[in-house]
Amino acid sequence: RYEQVYAFCDVLIVGGGIAGLQAALVAGASGARVTLLEQTAHWGGRAPVDGDMIEGAPADAWISATVAALSAMPNVTMRARCMAAGVYDHGYVLAEEKVADHTPGDGRPKHRLWRIRAGRIITATGAIERPLSFAGNDIPGVMLAASVRDYVVNFAVSPGDRTVVVTNNDDAYRTAIALKEAGLAVPCIV
Numbered sequence: 001r002y003e004q005v006y007a008f009c010d011v012l013i014v015g016g017g018i019a020g021l022q023a024a025l026v027a028g029a030s031g032a033r034v035t036l037l038e039q040t041a042h043w044g045g046r047a048p049v050d051g052d053m054i055e056g057a058p059a060d061a062w063i064s065a066t067v068a069a070l071s072a073m074p075n076v077t078m079r080a081r082c083m084a085a086g087v088y089d090h091g092y093v094l095a096e097e098k099v100a101d102h103t104p105g106d107g108r109p110k111h112r113l114w115r116i117r118a119g120r121i122i123t124a125t126g127a128i129e130r131p132l133s134f135a136g137n138d139i140p141g142v143m144l145a146a147s148v149r150d151y152v153v154n155f156a157v158s159p160g161d162r163t164v165v166v167t168n169n170d171d172a173y174r175t176a177i178a179l180k181e182a183g184l185a186v187p188c189i190v
Helices: 018-029 059-071 145-155 172-181
Strands: 002-014 034-038 076-080 082-088 092-098 111-123
Touching (some): 002 018, 018 059, 018 076, 059 076
Parallel strands (some): 002 111, 034 076
Antiparallel strands (some): 082 092
16 A cells, blocks of 8 residues: 655655755754654664764764654654655655564555655755776675675674775774774775
8 A cells, every 4th residue: 555645845855864954953843844764663863873973972862852842842753664756846855754664564654655845845865986997896805885884883794804994084993993893804995
């Protein structure tokens, strides 16, 4: 079963990472009708995995407090598992919500198509890591740095006993540090 819904808001925020949550907090506190969309099942983006600190506290604590504050605001609507798929003229946005993909048979619709009219749209979708191009970059065992951190931090899975980190920016050092903290060898960073 599928359904479609129409929604209206003063501010639509696409992305439930730190920037999106902060934008929703400010807009919600101003009294605006706010809709916050996050395509994954959890809030905060990469900050919890990367061990970021926000206002002197671990990212997890800040995210939990912010989500609780937003949930308490009657003018704020939060939708996880909801991806904005298109932005069109006059503040018209299409979004797809995965309502019961993760809980089949519970009587809810599988997906919901949102047709949203927004006065203002804020995109806080974060960055996508781009792979380096080199011979053999598509063979098993070659992974993006953020994926390696996800395996190690979120799932306690070792991507390998010895990991060579190849980079063109300083974000890879977070990966090397996460691997070392998990007791894995990083013989070199290229």
